[in-house]
Amino acid sequence: MNVLSIPILIPLADAEPGNRALTISLFSAVVAVTLYITWWASRQNKTAADYYAGGRSFSGAQNGLAVSGDYMSAASFLGISGQIALFGYDGFLYSIGFLVAWLVALLLIAELLRNSGRFTMADQLAFRMKQKPVRTAAATSTIVVSIFYLLAQMVGAGSLVGLLLGVKSEGLKAAVIVLVGALMIVYVTIGGMKGTTWVQIVKAVLLMAGTVVITFLVLVKFNFNLSDLLGAAADNSGKGEAFLQPGLLYGKDLTGQIDFLSLGLALVLGTAGLPHILIRFYTVPDSQTARRSVQWAIGLIGAFYLMTLALGFGAAALLDTGKGSAVAESKGNVASPLLAESVGGGAGSTGGAILLALIAAVAFATILAVVAGLTLTSASSFAHDLYANVIAKTKPDEKTELRVARFAAIGIGAVSIALAIPAQKLNIAFLVALAFAVAASANLPALLFNLFWKRFNTAGAAWSIYGGLISAVVLVFFSPVVSGTPTSMITDADFSWFPLSNPGIVSIPLGFLFGVLGTFLGRDRSSESRYNELSVRALTGAGAEGPAKH
């Protein structure tokens, strides 16, 4: 899925000016619509609850769409179908972990968090802990996870938009990154959570609609016979039945198999600890709506991943995916757009041009919406957790805090633009997987212990967050992802001693272990006194933050 972030130098072979004009006008339409939404939302933003949590007044279906919008990044839209197009069955494995993960969010996190928090992930922990250390820890991991994720998206945006527009020059790609960054700053500073959520909803609808159309057109070609589609994909891939079986990409030897297990764990446990997903649960009026929004998200995301199966195998069956082909050279990222062109009537046809431009615009909308969600998450955490509760000497009023949040969004946007431009040439594909690993190792243990273990205390929370965060990052730093192999980020040095690319299998248990150790070594039992209050609030919603009244 994260293949997106690999810089791609070859342009679309057939992005002739006619198509490009169409693509650019659709891109502009996406920008115009999202800016209008942002302006409209800004007129309704009055309080902190409006800015951080969209007034807590979204319905289950609306928030379900927004959650799926946040989750289905361009990486999963283009990346997963591309991986299937190139590696067959193994491309499908990511999506299964990504989907099952939502059960953790549904059963253990969403409703309890909605009832017991306010604006950020840290709110929930700070409920019964000492404010400063816990908020600092939670804000650190929130910002780190969001920036990893954000960078992967921004670097991907540069190469992807360049690819879709047929732009080769590095300067123009940098300009695309600046444009995406500037737009995301506008969405977040002006529109807040309400604007960002509506942008997310529009994008999710566009993405689902685009995917349904292409899937339908692919299935028509094979008379809705799945077996024929798979057979054609296997034949055209040149790999035969092996294309339909696990093993082309993962698990070639024992290290690879353990690595795959490690990835699977991070995927399934990471989702419920991703800060930009967690704060979505605050945008609804109550826990019942939070539950319904997760159910909606599971339905939408599941349907989407099932369709990427048809897209991926469709691309494998209908396009040239061999060595040197556009699909292979782009690491699979152009599989979906080229498939759209092919089922629309082929290169040079009007139908093909229209569908290609439509899918490109959907991918563009996807990038914009996801980066906005991530920026909002880190800005909120900076202003609400770090500024208001740690940095400021006296608690600032709401207006000041919101002003800080807006400046933080500009700052985070500027930092990610500055980091993304030089990172374009680096292979930073591992950043999304790393974000999931950190979320699973640092955030999930703290959240679960806080909700279900009375004895858990401030030291335990800080230890599990820092412990999980540091172990995941350190293990990746000393893994073959960063050094020692031809595909590493650094190719001319080797300091890798950790054999796995995915740290989860070690760092997740460590995160839990640090939580236990910190709790007992910290000795402090003052956090127990409000545990009963927290559990009453989490399970019944008594005293939970209500929707904003306008």
Place this chain on the structure above:
Amino acid sequence: MDEEMVRERDARAYEAVHEAADFTKLKTRYKNFVVPWTIAFMAWYLAYVACCNWARGFMDHQVVGHINVALIFGLLQFVSTFVIAAVYGRFANRKLDPLASGLNAKYKRERRR
């Protein structure tokens, strides 16, 4: 009323709800549902991951046409996720929500005392 008094009043109300028999019932019902189901879906998912790694022969077996066990196993993960999400929703609507809203009302009454 100053902040300290509000805090104490709320704390007493929470404690009263915490002592209520219905709260124990709610907590037990919730845990008795989520613990076994979480263990079940995690085991089911890890079994799938393990089979992709270590049961290739089984996974490669063709069932109908080009559709093999691996694909069916993968699709069943989708089915089980949809089913568990629906079953939990139904359970929560029927067995948890009525207790929770009763306790929520009790909390509001206690606060007014």
